[in-house]
Amino acid sequence: MTAAEPRKKDVEAVSEVIQRIATGDFSAKVPLSNRGDAFDAVAMGINLLGEEIQAYRIEKEEHERDLTDMLEGLKKSKEESEKARKELKESEERFRRIAETSIDFIFQIDKKGRFIYCSPSVEKILGLKPEEIAGTNLQDYFMPSDFMKAFDRFKEVLSGRNVGLFDMILLNNRGAEVQLELSAVPIVEDEQITGLQGIARDITEYKKTEMELKEREELYSSLTQAVMDAIITIGDEGKITYWNEGAEKVFGYAADEAVGRVATKLVVPEQFRAKMDEEFEKFFETGESPLINTITEAAAQHKNGNEFPMELSLAPVRIKGRWHAVGVARDITERKRSEEELKKYTENLEREVKERTNEVIQSEKMSSLGQLVAGVAHEINNPMAYLKTNTEFLEDNLKDLEKICGEKGQPLFEEMRELIDSNMDGINRVTTITKTLRRFARPDDKGKVVSDVNEGLKDTLVIVHNRLKHRIEVHEEYGDIPRLACNVGQLNQVFMNLIMNSSQAMDEGDIWLKTWNDHENVYVQVRDNGKGIPEEKLREVFNPFYTTKAEGTGLGLSLSYRIVQAHGGDIIAESEIGEGTTMTVKIPVEVNE
Amino acid sequence: MSIDSTDEPITEIEKDNSGVVHLKYRPNSSVTLETAVKDIQETARIGAGKKVPVVVNLTGLKSVSRDARRYYSGEETAKYVSAAALVADSPVSRVLGNFFLGIDKPPMPIRLFSSEEKAREWLTQFIE
Ligand SMILES: Nc1ncnc2c1ncn2[C@@H]1O[C@H](COP(=O)(O)OP(=O)(O)O)[C@@H](O)[C@H]1O
Numbered sequence: 001m002t003a004a005e006p007r008k009k010d011v012e013a014v015s016e017v018i019q020r021i022a023t024g025d026f027s028a029k030v031p032l033s034n035r036g037d038a039f040d041a042v043a044m045g046i047n048l049l050g051e052e053i054q055a056y057r058i059e060k061e062e063h064e065r066d067l068t069d070m071l072e073g074l075k076k077s078k079e080e081s082e083k084a085r086k087e088l089k090e091s092e093e094r095f096r097r098i099a100e101t102s103i104d105f106i107f108q109i110d111k112k113g114r115f116i117y118c119s120p121s122v123e124k125i126l127g128l129k130p131e132e133i134a135g136t137n138l139q140d141y142f143m144p145s146d147f148m149k150a151f152d153r154f155k156e157v158l159s160g161r162n163v164g165l166f167d168m169i170l171l172n173n174r175g176a177e178v179q180l181e182l183s184a185v186p187i188v189e190d191e192q193i194t195g196l197q198g199i200a201r202d203i204t205e206y207k208k209t210e211m212e213l214k215e216r217e218e219l220y221s222s223l224t225q226a227v228m229d230a231i232i233t234i235g236d237e238g239k240i241t242y243w244n245e246g247a248e249k250v251f252g253y254a255a256d257e258a259v260g261r262v263a264t265k266l267v268v269p270e271q272f273r274a275k276m277d278e279e280f281e282k283f284f285e286t287g288e289s290p291l292i293n294t295i296t297e298a299a300a301q302h303k304n305g306n307e308f309p310m311e312l313s314l315a316p317v318r319i320k321g322r323w324h325a326v327g328v329a330r331d332i333t334e335r336k337r338s339e340e341e342l343k344k345y346t347e348n349l350e351r352e353v354k355e356r357t358n359e360v361i362q363s364e365k366m367s368s369l370g371q372l373v374a375g376v377a378h379e380i381n382n383p384m385a386y387l388k389t390n391t392e393f394l395e396d397n398l399k400d401l402e403k404i405c406g407e408k409g410q411p412l413f414e415e416m417r418e419l420i421d422s423n424m425d426g427i428n429r430v431t432t433i434t435k436t437l438r439r440f441a442r443p444d445d446k447g448k449v450v451s452d453v454n455e456g457l458k459d460t461l462v463i464v465h466n467r468l469k470h471r472i473e474v475h476e477e478y479g480d481i482p483r484l485a486c487n488v489g490q491l492n493q494v495f496m497n498l499i500m501n502s503s504q505a506m507d508e509g510d511i512w513l514k515t516w517n518d519h520e521n522v523y524v525q526v527r528d529n530g531k532g533i534p535e536e537k538l539r540e541v542f543n544p545f546y547t548t549k550a551e552g553t554g555l556g557l558s559l560s561y562r563i564v565q566a567h568g569g570d571i572i573a574e575s576e577i578g579e580g581t582t583m584t585v586k587i588p589v590e591v592n593e
Numbered sequence: 594m595s596i597d598s599t600d601e602p603i604t605e606i607e608k609d610n611s612g613v614v615h616l617k618y619r620p621n622s623s624v625t626l627e628t629a630v631k632d633i634q635e636t637a638r639i640g641a642g643k644k645v646p647v648v649v650n651l652t653g654l655k656s657v658s659r660d661a662r663r664y665y666s667g668e669e670t671a672k673y674v675s676a677a678a679l680v681a682d683s684p685v686s687r688v689l690g691n692f693f694l695g696i697d698k699p700p701m702p703i704r705l706f707s708s709e710e711k712a713r714e715w716l717t718q719f720i721e
């Protein structure tokens with residue numbers, strides 16, 4: 001058997017395996033003869049091919065499986081994304097539906113502020129349709145004064161910060177302010193903030209009501225402040241719109257009588273009405289008036305026709321864009337009366353003080369003059385009166401006696417007549433002195449009388465004469481001074497104090513009295529060459545109870561000073577130790593009291 | 594039929610003086626993936642870090658499994674073997690050798706020779 005002639009058995013084996021491989025059974029193998037011949041090689045080749053095909057087949061199946069898996073995955077992810085898209089669309093739809101039907105204004109803007117989306121409610125807010133707004137910039141609608149504030153908020157939102165609710169004011173197509181309250185969040189795409197979306201609510205009405213409420217509150221809080229006061233609000237045309245219980249009491253009209261009537265006609269007395277009407281007219285136009293925010297005293301009229309003083313303050317209140325006046329009026333009759341009483345009381349008090357002062361002055365007068373003035377002068381008056389009457393009687397009797405006795409007793413009668421004349425002279429002189437004394441003291445002097453100050457000074461000298469004679473020489477130099485409206489008794493007291501002080505400052509010496517005047521003042525100067533007052537004491541001498549004398553009261557100069565002050569004048573003290581003292585009383589010519 | 598490879602290795606591996614490694618199988622052997630992995634590990638050990646040219650004598654082999662074939666002409670082998678010369682001196686081994694060359698392009702030069710001499714001669718160019 002040769003290679004060219006394959007054995008029938010081998011051929012059958014090969015064809016069977018090929019058949020099986022052809023039908024898909026790749027595990028089929030041609031058994032090798034182990035002869036190592038061509039048949040074995042063919043068999044090996046077939047076997048190996050089968051293996052390769054099987055491997056290829058398996059690989060292909062795996063590939064196909066992978067591919068199917070991949071396709072499956074692809075399909076699935078496509079479905080998923082479709083679903084997500086659907087959901088997104090649904091939520092978008094939902095959002096849009098909410099946005100479209102919301103009364104709130106829902107919007108989206110890009111980073112530059114341009115509108116990407118606007119809900120239809122924008123028309124109610126800005127007066128523009130969404131399509132008119134699309135592409136325009138939010139900035140175009142800002143109220144300029146509010147711009148920076150809102151702009152900052154938007155910037156914060158765009159930087160990813162949560163700013164919560166904030167306000168912004170936009171201007172609508174008619175230029176009116178629209179107050180919005182809004183919240184906004186950034187729009188994030190691919191981790192990038194591309195703009196922001198916000199929801200805004202028109203709170204203009206709310207704000208307005210809030211304002212009105214505040215105004216009303218303000219009004220009422222001022223109303224309740226004083227229920228006893230008349231509180232009236234006056235609106236258009238000066239008509240009363242509110243009239244509280246206090247007003248009923250103050251003016252006598254019930255609220256239903258007053259409301260609706262013109263305020264000025266009702267409560268302002270006729271003579272002031274025109275002026276008030278004018279003020280009100282101005283107020284309602286401008287909201288301003290000199291009556292505003294001050295308290296004015298004005299005359300008011302009660303229902304019963306009585307006029308009474310009232311205190312009035314007006315405050316402007318803007319209600320619904322119109323000026324109203326809130327008037328608070330208070331009947332001050334009572335207060336006026338108590339003011340009057342207080343004034344009277346004060347006056348009484350002043351008078352009492354003056355009286356007391358007078359008494360003190362009087363007592364000083366008493367102490368310095370002893371019984372000299374009040375006592376002696378008065379006591380002397382009576383005996384002097386009968387001395388005079390008796391002497392006159394004596395004179396008459398003497399005449400009768402002369403007729404009876406004839407010439408014989410002539411020398412005796414002559415002597416008696418001289419004595420009677422001398423007595424009469426003495427009586428007259430004493431009478432003059434008592435008169436002077438009484439004039440000097442004048443404790444009953446209540447007010448000022450136009451008097452000659454020179455005369456006063458001379459009178460004073462008469463009084464103190466006794467204390468000065470032999471010891472002190474008085475030099476008098478009277479100017480032609482005008483008469484002064486003064487309390488001459490008190491001024492005499494001053495002069496006496498000064499003269500006495502001078503006399504007490506020396507054992508022997510001189511006193512210079514001098515009066516003069518200029519346009520404004522009358523000057524009375526008492527100068528001495530006594531021991532003088534140390535410089536540092538020059539002020540103190542006017543203090544009450546300052547004295548350097550054993551029997552001194554220390555009241556003389558202080559009372560004198562007060563008397564001069566009461567005349568609007570002054571006492572100027574000048575002194576030099578060992579040289580003397582000069583006291584100058586200065587009294588204004590025109591005394592204002 | 595399982596042959597315990599540790600006791601009775603079916604492959605004889607040795608390096609000749611020129612540095613070529615020779616793989617020879619016992620007659621009538623069936624080479625599996627396991628044998629193939631062991632052979633390449635041993636070849637790597639002999640190469641000691643260097644790629645070596647290898648002569649594989651397919652004479653007397655009964656069969657070589659497909660995964661073993663793939664392994665011999667695959668990437669793992671190419672790490673340690675610079676070139677492979679297959680020696681097939683019979684029609685059967687020649688068929689086998691051709692299948693060794695693989696359907697895909699091998700990562701190292703592989704050629705089929707009819708004698709050891711010719712194989713060694715070709716391999717000398719790959720000796721490092
Ligand atoms: N012309 C004067 N010369 C020296 N001292 C005077 C003179 N006038 C007043 N004084 C001093 O001022 C004091 C107070 O005077 P005054 O108030 O009149 O009280 P009194 O005369 O009772 O002491 C006197 O005690 C005296 O020391």
Ligand SMILES: [Mg+2]
Binds near residue numbers: 497500556
């Ligand atoms: Mg005195």
